[in-house]
Amino acid sequence: xxxxxxxxxxxxxxxxxxxxxxxxxxxxxxxxxxxxxxxxxxxxxxxxxxxxxxxxxxxxxxxxxxxxxxxxxxxxxxxxxxxxxxxxxxxxxxxxxxxxxxxxxxxxxxxxxxxxxxxxxxxxxxxxxxxxxxxxxxxxxxxxxxxxxxxxxxxxxxxxxxxxxxxxxxxxxxxxxxxxxxxxxxxxxxxxxxxxxxxxxxxxxxxxxxxxxxxxxxxxxxxxxxxxxxxxxxxxxxxxxxxxxxxxxxxxxxxxxxxxxxxxxxxxxxxxxxxxxxxxxxxxxxxxxxxxxxxxxxxxxxxxxxxxxxxxxxxxxxxxxxxxxxxxxxxxxxxxxxxxxxxxxxxxxxxxxxxxxxxxxxxxxxxxxxxxxxxxxxxxxxxxxxxxxxxxxxxxxxxxxxxxxxxxxxxxxxxxxxxxxxxxxxxxxxxxxxxxxxxxxxxxxxxxxxxxxxxxxxxxxxxxxxxxxxxxxxxxxxxxxxxxxxxxxxxxxxxxxxxxxxxxxxxxxxxxxxxxxxxxxxxxxxxxxxxxxxx
Amino acid sequence: xxxxxxxxxxxxxxxxxxxxxxxxxxxxxxxxxxxxxxxxxxxxxxxxxxxxxxxxxxxxxxxxxxxxxxxxxxxxxxxxxxxxxxxxxxxxxxxxxxxxxxxxxxxxxxxxxxxxxxxxxxxxxxxxxxxxxxxxxxxxxxxxxxxxxxxxxxxxxxxxxxxxxxxxxxxxxxxxxxxxxxxxxxxxxxxxxxxxxxxxxxxxxxxxxxxxxxxxxxxxxxxxxxxxxxxxxxxxxxxxxxxxxxxxxxxxxxxxxxxxxxxxxxxxxxxxxxxxxxxxxxxxxxxxxxxxxxxxxxxxxxxxxxxxxxxxxxxxxxxxxxxxxxxxxxxxxxxxxxxxxxxxxxxxxxxxxxxxxxxxxxxxxxxxxxxxxxxxxxxxxxxxxxxxxxxxxxxxxxxxxxxxxxxxxxxxxxxxxxxxxxxxxxxxxxxxxxxxxxx
Numbered sequence: 016x017x018x019x020x021x022x023x024x025x026x027x028x029x030x031x032x033x034x035x036x037x038x039x040x041x042x043x044x045x046x047x048x049x050x051x052x053x054x055x056x057x058x059x060x061x062x063x064x065x066x067x068x069x070x071x072x073x074x075x076x077x078x079x080x081x082x083x084x085x086x087x088x089x090x091x092x093x094x095x096x097x098x099x100x101x102x103x104x105x106x107x108x109x110x111x112x113x114x115x116x117x118x119x120x121x122x123x124x125x126x127x128x129x130x131x132x133x134x135x136x137x138x139x140x141x142x143x144x145x146x147x148x149x150x151x152x153x154x155x156x157x158x159x160x161x162x163x164x165x166x167x168x169x170x171x172x173x174x175x176x177x178x179x180x181x182x183x184x185x186x187x188x189x190x191x192x193x194x195x196x197x198x199x200x201x202x203x204x205x206x207x208x209x210x211x212x213x214x215x216x217x218x219x220x221x222x223x224x225x226x227x228x229x230x231x232x233x234x235x236x237x238x239x240x241x242x243x244x245x246x247x248x249x250x251x252x253x254x255x256x257x258x259x260x261x262x263x264x265x266x267x268x269x270x271x272x273x274x275x276x277x278x279x280x281x282x283x284x285x286x287x288x289x290x291x292x293x294x295x296x297x298x299x300x301x302x303x304x305x306x307x308x309x310x311x312x313x314x315x316x317x318x319x320x321x322x323x324x325x326x327x328x329x330x331x332x333x334x335x336x337x338x339x340x341x342x343x344x345x346x347x348x349x350x351x352x353x354x355x356x357x358x359x360x361x362x363x364x365x366x367x368x369x370x371x372x373x374x375x376x377x378x379x380x381x382x383x384x385x386x387x388x389x390x391x392x393x394x395x396x397x398x399x400x401x402x403x404x405x406x407x408x409x410x411x412x413x414x415x416x417x418x419x420x421x422x423x424x425x426x427x428x429x430x431x432x433x434x435x436x437x438x439x440x441x442x443x444x445x446x447x448x449x450x451x452x453x454x455x456x457x458x459x460x461x462x463x464x465x466x467x468x469x470x471x472x473x474x475x476x477x478x479x480x481x482x483x484x485x486x487x488x489x490x491x492x493x494x495x496x497x498x499x500x501x502x503x504x505x506x507x508x509x510x511x512x513x514x515x516x517x518x519x520x521x522x523x524x525x526x527x528x529x530x531x532x533x534x535x536x537x538x539x540x541x542x543x544x545x546x547x548x549x550x
Numbered sequence: 551x552x553x554x555x556x557x558x559x560x561x562x563x564x565x566x567x568x569x570x571x572x573x574x575x576x577x578x579x580x581x582x583x584x585x586x587x588x589x590x591x592x593x594x595x596x597x598x599x600x601x602x603x604x605x606x607x608x609x610x611x612x613x614x615x616x617x618x619x620x621x622x623x624x625x626x627x628x629x630x631x632x633x634x635x636x637x638x639x640x641x642x643x644x645x646x647x648x649x650x651x652x653x654x655x656x657x658x659x660x661x662x663x664x665x666x667x668x669x670x671x672x673x674x675x676x677x678x679x680x681x682x683x684x685x686x687x688x689x690x691x692x693x694x695x696x697x698x699x700x701x702x703x704x705x706x707x708x709x710x711x712x713x714x715x716x717x718x719x720x721x722x723x724x725x726x727x728x729x730x731x732x733x734x735x736x737x738x739x740x741x742x743x744x745x746x747x748x749x750x751x752x753x754x755x756x757x758x759x760x761x762x763x764x765x766x767x768x769x770x771x772x773x774x775x776x777x778x779x780x781x782x783x784x785x786x787x788x789x790x791x792x793x794x795x796x797x798x799x800x801x802x803x804x805x806x807x808x809x810x811x812x813x814x815x816x817x818x819x820x821x822x823x824x825x826x827x828x829x830x831x832x833x834x835x836x837x838x839x840x841x842x843x844x845x846x847x848x849x850x851x852x853x854x855x856x857x858x859x860x861x862x863x864x865x866x867x868x869x870x871x872x873x874x875x876x877x878x879x880x881x882x883x884x885x886x887x888x889x890x891x892x893x894x895x896x897x898x899x900x901x902x903x904x905x906x907x908x909x910x911x912x913x914x915x916x917x918x919x920x921x922x923x924x925x926x927x928x929x930x931x932x933x934x935x936x937x938x939x940x941x942x943x944x945x946x947x948x949x950x951x952x953x954x955x956x957x958x959x960x961x962x963x964x965x966x967x968x969x970x971x972x973x974x975x976x977x978x979x980x981x982x983x984x985x986x987x988x989x
Binding site for chain 2: 093518
């Protein structure tokens with residue numbers, strides 16, 4: 016197969032996902048190398064959902080030998096896997112899913128690797144650990160935090176799913192918000208827009224042109240009229256907006272009998288008054304980025320993201336006159352082709368101009384720290400400007416802070432537990448079974464004969480955990496009983512759910528598109544509910 | 551190392567993860583749940599499940615069911631495998647392209663999960679009747695069509711038995727229905743005759759985007775308008791691949807033709823943005839899809855088989871999921887519609903003046919948000935005989951009955967209080983309407 020054939024084949028194979036994250040997102044995926052610690056069912060399900068979309072490479076670290084129980088709940092083990100090293104056996108069956116992906120395995124206990132070669136983990140784009148004991152998890156977390164490698168912890172414990180994201184700083188340019196407001200600048204039209212609006216003479220147009228004038232022009236025209244009569248104040252409250260809408264209604268052409276014609280573009284204008292007149296403000300989230308230390312101090316180590324944030328801040332203070340670069344897109348609206356395209360071009364050209372201005376700021380910062388302007392491409396700058404209103408930065412603090420007695424988020428935990436059936440109780444139970452493991456080197460209720468006595472022991476663990484952290488909350492006995500019932504089982508369907516959830520978060524981290532959760536996700540498979548906490 | 555496989559085909563510890571839920575009691579289980587070793591036996595030996603669709607959701611469902619102890623599984627899918635399926639339908643490989651999904655999926659599961667017997671059916675769901683569907687304890691749907699869902703819904707409703715107006719619970723076959731689109735998905739439990747059915751909540755399904763014809767024909771603004779122009783207007787006129795050759799979205803040559811024509815149209819109006827990918831997307835109405843969302847939704851499904859599996863009572867029957875920004879789930883109770891045309895047994899009414907034309911009735915049946923029929927066929931009993939007033943799906947009958955559309959209800963001989971029987975692809979059973987004349 017030629018290179019061209021291979022590319023076409025890949026385009027076809029990945030078509031349905033390319034429509035979500037684009038070719039550049041796919042490229043990021045194909046350059047990523049993910050490490051999975053423990054090839055339990057939760058882990059192989061996560062990897063399945065990364066191998067199928069074409070992750071570059073994966074490496075599984077696992078010292079366990081495959082047991083009969085493992086084969087029972089893991090799709091990537093077969094009956095002749097028993098006794099083999101689990102990393103090796105699962106790698107074979109995962110690799111087989113997609114020949115574009117490079118699969119590797121290390122037959123080693125993660126504790127041993129952390130003892131002998133912690134730098135092993137530095138090479139990965141992301142490390143995912145599943146079903147990992149607390150002590151090893153904390154050790155690994157520490158190594159990865161210091162190396163600035165993102166860490167995703169995932170666990171299936173009975174009918175409870177858990178995920179924790181640990182990442183110092185994750186920046187997102189393309190967050191793809193679901194309901195973004197349009198950037199039309201009707202409250203502060205830029206000069207080219209004003210000129211374009213002026214070129215329209217609504218009163219003296221032909222009927223056909225009048226009915227096919229874009230609603231944006233109509234609102235802008237009538238806004239000019241309104242402003243002259245209202246001391247240059249835009250309609251602000253409901254009463255004024257209603258009065259403005261009435262003004263638009265009166266603008267609809269009437270026929271010989273005096274009845275209003277059908278002018279759908281005017282209907283559109285009236286419908287859009289509410290949102291069109293919203294002040295073009297810089298979102299708080301973006302203001303926060305402008306005020307961040309990383310934006311203030313640009314060095315040669317600064318990631319491209321922060322250089323661009325700074326450049327946009329500079330733009331806002333200069334050419335932008337307090338506004339972000341124009342986005343450049345407009346929604347479809349009733350209009351004839353010419354009028355729509357020329358209006359669209361006005362926004363598009365302004366966006367290009369603004370991006371060019373931002374680019375000059377980028378260049379001057381790069382030069383100031385001794386870097387070449389080619390470091391950050393025009394394409395990246397334009398993409399950044401287009402998404403300037405939707406930039407997001409996520410910080411998920413280190414595990415050591417979550418676990419620290421002085422740094423635990425006591426208030427978050429206590430206030431959630433005002434509802435004793437909040438998913439927070441499931442988090443406290445997971446922490447408690449970890450305490451149990453520390454004390455007894457096993458999880459509670461694994462064997463039937465243990466269940467009854469372990470309920471008492473687990474309750475003691477809950478009590479000591481709450482005391483250690485000074486948490487005055489009530490953990491109902493029912494949950495202690497339930498967690499003994501689970502016997503640390505990993506039912507496949509819950510592992511499959513978590514496999515999907517975690518894989519998507521991994522894809523977000525690798526592609527820097529869409530926004531990852533922050534920082535603890537709990538899934539209750541009994542009630543089919545979930546919650547996200549910041550711990 | 552060879553596993554010591556017992557006579558049942560099982561090895562030591564195989565079902566340990568599942569057994570803890572079936573054999574141990576717990577504080578949150580259903581009040582009627584009795585922990586017992588027999589439940590696992592029921593799953594392994596007796597329980598029969600039907601999975602409809604062997605695509606994105608179907609593959610995940612088959613895997614989840616097989617690893618949860620279900621052995622007697624049937625799967626129905628009328629499609630063959632396409633390259634674009636391979637990014638998520640993990641039971642298929644490149645070599646399987648062109649083969650029936652149901653068959654390849656069944657083979658894969660049966661060989662990977664010893665003891666599991668998946669029986670494939672390379673057929674449309676409509677090719678089976680009540681006797682087929684009646685044999686299953688639960689039916690799970692991973693369909694990509696609302697019409698097919700409604701048909702399935704109607705089929706299970708038709709199986710319900712009423713003794714003196716009281717529903718016989720043993721005639722209820724639970725239906726679990728899942729759907730995904732990009733990073734969004736939903737899963738719901740339907741107990742036909744008891745809980746909300748598909749038709750009860752038709753308004754929840756977003757309407758399909760269709761651009762107005764005048765925009766397409768004379769005022770294009772978006773690249774999509776140019777593509778629809780080539781598809782809807784130019785193709786039928788120019789018949790580029792011969793008379794009567796319909797546009798096939800899976801034929802790259804056809805798509806290429808549409809793409810070229812769209813580019814020409816776009817150039818005429820200075821519209822940018824027509825790409826091959828967009829062309830394909832518009833023509834085939836492609837919905838973006840990834841493995842992860844299907845994994846999540848399919849992961850909720852076996853849990854929703856309440857009593858059969860983990861004996862938890864689902865508080866709410868409809869679950870919604872979205873992981874665009876963080877992860878979001880929401881469950882609620884979808885309520886039954888009092889006058890649902892599918893499940894309420896309330897006779898449906900049609901209110902029209904006698905001077906109304908049959909065309910108006912047809913439009914009502916297709917446009918009404920609660921009915922949303924696709925191509926209804928209307929019959930009535932006139933002078934003791936069953937007469938077809940209008941039928942679209944057979945060309946010769948359509949031609950013959952078309953003049954009736956312009957006739958008034960009075961002219962057609964219909965009387966106040968008359969029953970009209972309407973058949974449609976959205977339901978396996980005819981829907982009866984009572985015609986009430988308004989003044």
